[in-house]
Amino acid sequence: MTISLKPYSPSLDEQTVKWLQMPKIRDGFGFQGAINLISHKKWITEQEDLIFFGIFEEDGQKHIGNLLLHAYPQDPFGRYLQIYIGNESSRGRGYGMLAMKRAIEFCTESKIYKSIYLHVYEDNIAAIRLYDNLNFQ
Numbered sequence: 001m002t003i004s005l006k007p008y009s010p011s012l013d014e015q016t017v018k019w020l021q022m023p024k025i026r027d028g029f030g031f032q033g034a035i036n037l038i039s040h041k042k043w044i045t046e047q048e049d050l051i052f053f054g055i056f057e058e059d060g061q062k063h064i065g066n067l068l069l070h071a072y073p074q075d076p077f078g079r080y081l082q083i084y085i086g087n088e089s090s091r092g093r094g095y096g097m098l099a100m101k102r103a104i105e106f107c108t109e110s111k112i113y114k115s116i117y118l119h120v121y122e123d124n125i126a127a128i129r130l131y132d133n134l135n136f137q
Contacts, residue, residue, distance in 0.1 A: 001058065001093070001094060001095075001098070002058050002098070003055055003056060003057060003058065003064075003095050003098045003099055003102070004055075004056045004060045005053040005054070005055060005056075005067060005099065005102050005103070005106070006053060006054050006056055006060070007052070007053060007054075008044075008052035008053055008054050008066065009054070010041075012054045012063055012066070013037060013040060013041060014037065015063055015086070016040065016066060016086070017035060017036060017037050017040050018086075019065070019066075019084065019086030019087075020035045020040065020086075021035055022086070025084050025086060027121075028084065028121065028124050028127070029082070029084070030121070047070070048071060049070075049071035050068060050069070050070055050071070051068070051069040051070075051079070051106075052066070052067075052068050052069075053066065053067045053068070053069075053099075053103075054066055055067055055083075055085065055095065055099045057087075057090060057095065062087070062090075063087075064085055064086065064087040064090040064095060065083065065084050065085035065086045065087065065090070065095070065096075065099070066082075066083070066084060066086070067081070067082070067083045067099050067100075067102075067103055068081070068082040068083070069081055069103065069106075069107070069113075069116075070082070072115075072117055075115055075117070077112065077113060077114040077115060078113065078114065078115035078116065078117055079107060079113045079115070079116055079117070080116075080117045080118065081100075081103060081116050081117065081118045082118070083096060083099060083100060083103075085099075091126075092126070096126075096127075096130050097130060097133065097134070100130065100134055101134070103116070104116065104134070116136075118131065118136065
């Protein structure tokens with residue numbers, strides 16, 4: 001089982017918006033307000049210093065989720081990470097773990113980003129388990 005991280009592109013917008021409209025993902029991120037193609041594109045253009053990847057399953061063709069590394073103002077050498085596996089049939093199969101490991105490798109290899117920050121809601125058991133398995137505190 002493998003995944004690839006590819007730079008996010010506008011061709012992923014439509015699927016991404018569908019995922020962001022799903023209650024499980026909306027609630028997991030604490031989104032409020034409507035999310036649509038226009039608001040999503042606007043949000044992307046307003047982001048400064050965002051590293052945004054699509055997560056692709058094994059053959060590199062099936063887009064299954066997204067991983068974002070935001071600038072973290074409290075630490076110029078840190079990144080704030082967000083991840084979601086939007087494709088329901090791809091959840092619980094270890095793809096989140098693989099994507100997180102790739103993000104950690106990306107930050108380590110950059111020799112710029114020394115820390116990764118994240119948060120999780122206490123009822124997001126799958127994410128807590130993932131972060132615990134990767135030794136996040």
